[in-house]
Amino acid sequence: MCLKLTERGEDKVVKEEMEQESLNGTFDGRVMTEEQMETLRKQIAIYAVLCDQLVFLHNSLSSVPLLSSGLSSMGGGYFDPMVASSSAQGMSTRHRWTPTSMQLQILENIYKEGSGTPNPRRIKEITMELSEHGEITEKSVYNWFQNRRARSKRKQPQTTTITSGQADDAAVTTEERGSCGGDSGGFESYEHILFPSPDLGIEHLLNTDKFID
Amino acid sequence: MCLKLTERGEDKVVKEEMEQESLNGTFDGRVMTEEQMETLRKQIAIYAVLCDQLVFLHNSLSSVPLLSSGLSSMGGGYFDPMVASSSAQGMSTRHRWTPTSMQLQILENIYKEGSGTPNPRRIKEITMELSEHGEITEKSVYNWFQNRRARSKRKQPQTTTITSGQADDAAVTTEERGSCGGDSGGFESYEHILFPSPDLGIEHLLNTDKFID
DNA sequence: GCGTTATGAATGAAAG
DNA sequence: CTTTCATTCATAACGC
Structure with a gap:
């Protein structure tokens, strides 16, 4: 099961409420600016890449590749949708390369x-x-x-007003979407990192081929 | 509600700005339900843990402990989501503009x-x-x-000779990317985001160049 | 409120 | 190198 970042289902809050919120501070949703959203996405993406790298690193150094070579292959994998599922058909050649x-x-x-x-x-x-x-x-x-x-x-x-100099052209870019194996386990030690998060075990992820269930 | 991923290092959080932003009512915001927030939390948390686990795993198996036990600490690279330059007017429309x-x-x-x-x-x-x-x-x-x-x-x-199976012009596309394979577009669009750690790689930390071939 | 549809945006590839 | 094209992704708008 994969949790997409852009979930549209639960949109029960509206913009009007947002403003109200800032004034009253009462309503069940959170407000984020687009930037914040992007930032979050990016954060996740970075983790995805990081994980991938770690796995790769591990496999490079260890003779005991417990992990499948790349999370990316599953996480935000980039396999040609058509090709991959091409059931004995002339997998139409990929017309456009998509970077991993x-x-x-x-x-x-x-x-x-x-x-x-x-x-x-x-x-x-x-x-x-x-x-x-x-x-x-x-x-x-x-x-x-x-x-x-x-x-x-x-x-x-784009916009004439910018706070100040930024990362210039050398921006960080990552893509790939996280995946989640979300389920059992608990790493309380990490809760401080984010929020009082729920279960986030991953052990099984490391032992199975199926990262996503 | 601050979505800090890491406490140390890059602590240039500017919560104030955020609030200010919402007050300004730039309506450039997005609203998330608790569920959505939860999803994000999970996602990030999972990655955080995963990374850490991987590092741990690596250190256990390899005699070359390249990383300090937790990425979370080095994750200083994981800026604070809230930091994104959220000055009132900076970039107004980050997302989908709709023509009047x-x-x-x-x-x-x-x-x-x-x-x-x-x-x-x-x-x-x-x-x-x-x-x-x-x-x-x-x-x-x-x-x-x-x-x-x-x-x-x-x-x-658009040949009018449409025999039958052709209706699936645009609809299918959306379904194709069922789970996570997704990917996401824009990278360059993120360039304007302030990013404390431009390079999300870790090889420089590990000096893994040699491993990457 | 959920699934479609229309369309803004991102981006690999190619033309100029 | 710069501009344009084609394809694809993501989402506001819309219909049920």
Whole structure:
């Protein structure tokens, strides 16, 4: 079962109430700005990536890969929906590459380093590395850098008022959606991290292939 | 209700700002029900624990304890959700802008005029005008034209010879991504978010470059 | 209140 | 490199 961040079902609160809330402070919902929402999403996404990396790291160092190679493969996996479920049909070739969270992270890193000059040589290298985490082509890598730069550039005229300098073009980007195995167990020690959260066991997650149930 | 993920380090929380924001009634907010909040909490908490578990696992199996026992502590990288620059006016419409009838009419008009491809210059102009009738950004205008064209185009080749199975034009798409495979779009859109730890990787912490091949 | 539909937004790829 | 196209994702609006 996966909990999507964008759950629309329970929208029983309305904007009007929001304002009211700030004044009265009484109603059952919480109010968040879009930014906050995004931030939260991002936070989760980061964890997703982090987990993925940890798993990867673990598998690299340990000879006892208890975990399936990547959470991403399940978590926010990027498998071509069509291809994956292609039941003996001519799995239509993927027309559009979609970076794995891992790939994206690597790319983003390289980009940030500035060393990411679309040097043909470098491209090949990067492609090499990325291929470890999913299908990829040099062309895609090239495109990615092209787009990345082009878009980060045309990004000012959004709002004239900004608090101050920000992360510039080297922004963190991650995607992938969390998954949740939510269920038994309890790690009280972590409750302080967030909120008096409910059950959040994961042991089983580490022993099973099925991360999501 | 502060959604702090980590206490230490990046403590630049500015709760005040948040409240202020809600008072300003920028209605740029979102409302979440307790259930939704709960979901988020769970998700994040689970990831937090998962990461920690992974680290622990790693340290147990490997003789190279690269990480301090908890990501939560290093997770300093996990900024405070509430921090996002929520100054009253910064970025007003983060999400889905909806054109007012007036704006739409104007846009439709311009589009019809065959101005063809609105160059950046023109876009700015149009944006100017539209802003008279409601909030709008250049980006939105740009998007609008992009979509307008793309869609009017896709309408053409709609062969009337539709035999049968064709109705599933748009509906299916939504269902396809049933569970988590989801993914999400925007990354660049997040660039404006203040992000304490730009690089969400951990390899630099672990110096895992060597492992990643 | 839940499922669709229409459409704003993001983004890989390609053209210019 | 810059601009445009095509595809896809996410959600406001709408119908039941």
